Amino acid sequence: MLSQTVEYALRAMSSLAYRPSELVPTPELAEITKVPSNYLAKVLQTLAAADLIVGRRGVGGGYRLARPPAEINLLDVINAVSPVERITTCPLGLENHGASLCPLHKRMDEAARLVIELFGSTSLADIVSGEGTPQLPLCNEKMTQQIRIDLGKG
């Protein structure tokens, strides 16, 4: 239902959320997220255009989050790539419908509402906090251990 591009954008943002103050080079992000480099480069450009990340070119360059992970929710990321919109008026433009949706468009609007609620209430910080599940997004066993040690130190 959510596109491949949305999946890749969420992976990229999650990997940046582990190191919010660092510029992470694109090749490293491609390795962590398992996204083909060219595809990832385009996704990162889209995220930068939406002011969710900032990039720096050249040696030592890369991308970092534009705001702390607690201030970016998953819906922000999804909307940057492929906006989820409520249905507010009849998509067919029927005059007798207007803002009073028919049963079909009510259901479609309800789906949008549920998805907005779910992803709008989850921040990147929630996703990478390491609480609640043994699995951390994008992390193999070694990376998970390292992050848990770092979190313990913090």
Next chain:
Amino acid sequence: MLSQTVEYALRAMSSLAYRPSELVPTPELAEITKVPSNYLAKVLQTLAAADLIVGRRGVGGGYRLARPPAEINLLDVINAVSPVERITTCPLGLENHGASLCPLHKRMDEAARLVIELFGSTSLADIVSGEGTPQLPLCNEKMTQQIRIDLGKG
């Protein structure tokens, strides 16, 4: 969130659900659904390939539902065009995740679950029954009046 094609497929199926035993010509469907004819023709071919509708060519030809409206739910229609799938194993193929999803993929799977539940529990008959709302899918004022008269007779 749901694609244009999904929207068009749902419109086409709803319009056929009002007259489940009739072959409706494509140009008439295009007019009711307000979908460009060429685009609609492709959507109808996809729905026929998924055995949700059956078509007949030539004079007096058109499309009708393959089953009664009560036996086709909105999820069947969506899945014919763009399948909604639960996430059952780590999309990155991480060995330490496997079927134990991380917080990111848990949320994404939860979104799929909510959408499947919503559309899987609503049939085309529910959508066009004319109960609960003054608005009927795809119907202007005149069509709504006619359908309500027909329902009254039935």
